Amino acid sequence: MLLATDLDGTFLGGDPVQRAALYRIINSHKGLQLIFVSGRGLATILPLFEEPLMPKPGFIICDVGATIVNGNSLEPVEPIQSLIEERWPGKKKVAALLAGVKGLTPQDVPQQRRCSYFYNDHTDVDDLKYKVEQLNCDLVLSAGKFADVLPKGINKGYSLQLLAKQYHFTIENILVAGDTFNDLSLFATGYKGVVVGNAEPGLREATADLPAIYHAKEDGAGGILEAMQHFSLLKKPAI
Ligand SMILES: [Mg+2]
Structure with missing residues (x-):
């Protein structure tokens, strides 16, 4: 599977025990791809990696979709980054x-x-x-x-779609996760998604009728775990 997740309130949110469980699962499943999709700027994401258990994402989409870098080299992903810059x-x-x-x-x-x-x-x-x-x-x-x-036209969901196209991600295996309104574009992609338990009410309402979206009971990371079970994502072959 490929988890494309918001950070604050989502991947970094919820019960610490559930957070640790989610990070352990990600770190132990080599086929599980991870993408951070955050409203933060890159400079305030990098200190997260000082936490030893913090999983390393293959890509980081930050600045609410306006910056896309490779998770290892931290180099901009081209030509997507230039396309955004032009706008x-x-x-x-x-x-x-x-x-x-x-x-x-x-x-x-x-x-x-x-x-x-x-x-x-x-x-x-x-x-x-x-x-x-x-x-x-x-x-x-x-x-x-x-x-x-x-x-214009740039948001978390669009940037993720550009990445998915460029790197030929298997769409059926993508799970997006978020908790606030700037995550709505992720849920509008049509990919499987989880609105975590602590999400703002407006996001719950806006995603209520979307068929591929699961509304979790658990907060943050716990909600992601819940959705991974709901969609049986880890039982499917890795991408
Ligand atoms: Mg958030």
Whole structure:
């Protein structure tokens, strides 16, 4: 199988015992491929590998889909990375146009080819959407406080699909996992998916009618384990 998973609240979330169990399974199944798909920038993902049991992913999709690197070499995956770069107007242009939007504060985190903000109840979301359209970019709102401005058409799900196409992944063996609204694009791919128990209600609602999506009872990593059993993924031949 191939597990393409969000990190915070998902692969890194849930009960520590279940987390350890999931990591053990991944580390002991050589045929199990792993991809991290995170809203974090690469710089804040790398320290995770200081934890000895942390499984090593074959690829890392970060910056909400805007950065794709090989998990071993950390080199950008081309030509996908260049395609994304071409669609990005640049941080300066984005910051200049959005400077006047009320209640919008830049997130002080490492980020590339995307601009991440906090928004609040004072934010005129329609105005924000309009301005992001003017930039020919996409806006992803999640958890009621995060606003990500991304290159047009770029999101976690699309970047994963580009990788799947380039490396000929077996679609039937892919499991995606997530907990917040910026993971919705992963579930829209049509791949098998698990919405973990601690997911934000909006994501549960938005995925309620999708046939390939399993809604787990367990939180985070425990929800991934639950879904692996539900779909009998480890009983199928490795990719
Ligand atoms: Mg998350």
